[in-house]
Amino acid sequence: MWVEYLVSFFILAGAIIALIGSIGLTRLPDFYMRLHGPAKATTLGVGGVIAGSVIFFSTRGDGLSLHELLIALFLFITAPVSAHIAAKAALHLKLDAVERTRNKPWR
Amino acid sequence: MNPDSNPNPVSNAGPIASESPLKPRRWFPHKTLSVYMVIVWLLLNNSISPGHILLGAFLGWLIPWLTQAFWPEALHIRKPLLVIKMAVIIFYDIIVANLILAARILGPVNKLQPAFVKVPLDIDHDFTIALLASIISLTPGTVSADVNKESGYLLLHCLHVVDPEAEIRLVKERYEAPLKEIFEC
Numbered sequence: 001m002w003v004e005y006l007v008s009f010f011i012l013a014g015a016i017i018a019l020i021g022s023i024g025l026t027r028l029p030d031f032y033m034r035l036h037g038p039a040k041a042t043t044l045g046v047g048g049v050i051a052g053s054v055i056f057f058s059t060r061g062d063g064l065s066l067h068e069l070l071i072a073l074f075l076f077i078t079a080p081v082s083a084h085i086a087a088k089a090a091l092h093l094k095l096d097a098v099e100r101t102r103n104k105p106w107r
Numbered sequence: 108m109n110p111d112s113n114p115n116p117v118s119n120a121g122p123i124a125s126e127s128p129l130k131p132r133r134w135f136p137h138k139t140l141s142v143y144m145v146i147v148w149l150l151l152n153n154s155i156s157p158g159h160i161l162l163g164a165f166l167g168w169l170i171p172w173l174t175q176a177f178w179p180e181a182l183h184i185r186k187p188l189l190v191i192k193m194a195v196i197i198f199y200d201i202i203v204a205n206l207i208l209a210a211r212i213l214g215p216v217n218k219l220q221p222a223f224v225k226v227p228l229d230i231d232h233d234f235t236i237a238l239l240a241s242i243i244s245l246t247p248g249t250v251s252a253d254v255n256k257e258s259g260y261l262l263l264h265c266l267h268v269v270d271p272e273a274e275i276r277l278v279k280e281r282y283e284a285p286l287k288e289i290f291e292c
Contacts, residue, residue: 017205017209020208020209020212020213021208021212023212023213024208024212027212027216028212028216029216029217030221032221032250032252032264033219033221033264033266035250035264036208036248036250036264036266037208037212039244039245039250040201040204040205040208040244040245041205041208041209043201043205043245044201044202044205047201065153066150066153067150067151067152067153069150070147070150070151073147076241076245077241079244079245080240080241080242080243080244080245080251081241083244083250083251084240084244084250084251084252087250087251087252087253087264088252088253090252091252091253091262097221098221100220100221101221101222101223102220102221102222102223102271103222103223103224103225103271104223105223105225105253105262
């Protein structure tokens with residue numbers, strides 16, 4: 001019984017974080033700020049779902065199930081790289097940031 | 108076609124080829140990578156049966172051995188205990204970063220003060236810089252946007268920062284200093 005609560009907690013927490021990250025895409029005003037959503041929120045969002053999955057499949061009696069951790073590992077390697085490349089491309093195109101951004105590198 | 112503006116590629120190949128001579132083959136070129144590959148193999152198969160351990164160990168030796176000419180200079184972890192401590196710190200920071208980010212996204216968006224921050228780098232190995240940039244992107248309020256190795260700085264975009272100097276100090280003390288200690292001494 002407590003396992004079900006734990007699993008639902010992790011999955012719900014992960015889903016909420018992913019949802020907030022997506023809301024960030026619509027609410028934040030410029031490209032550089034919108035990058036923060038997917039770079040961070042997806043990692044913890046997916047991390048929460050993974051934790052739920054590990055607990056669910058490990059407690060069904062088929063032994064420990066850890067291969068979900070690889071998803072987290074690959075995501076941790078790829079998410080910052082894609083965010084970095086997207087930011088670098090935006091800088092290259094001199095994509096404008098909101099007025100109040102300080103230290104714009106192309107001025 | 109002007110031959111002066113389009114130099115013969117063969118004459119350019121000389122110095123590049125002599126800079127990276129073929130190294131003699133070693134039996135265990137990347138020990139850390141081999142251990143890591145065995146662990147990934149066992150996780151992929153979701154099993155720790157003796158057969159998979161044997162097969163994983165064989166692949167963990169074979170693949171680095173076959174591909175060793177393509178790998179850059181291997182880095183040695185000098186302080187394994189510090190790696191664990193840093194992993195815990197980063198894990199904690201990722202969770203905190205997400206909660207802070209969630210609050211900022213749902214809060215008043217127009218009051219955020221974004222800024223670009225240049226962090227001067229003390230580390231100079233490609234791998235450690237890539238690691239630092241990844242850690243920075245995953246942790247509170249910052250995404251790495253550009254790296255310039257010649258002048259040695261990392262350009263970050265911060266979602267909300269009041270004091271850029273404090274942000275630079277935080278990055279250097281919390282993430283760069285331990286990385287330097289682990290890999291470069």
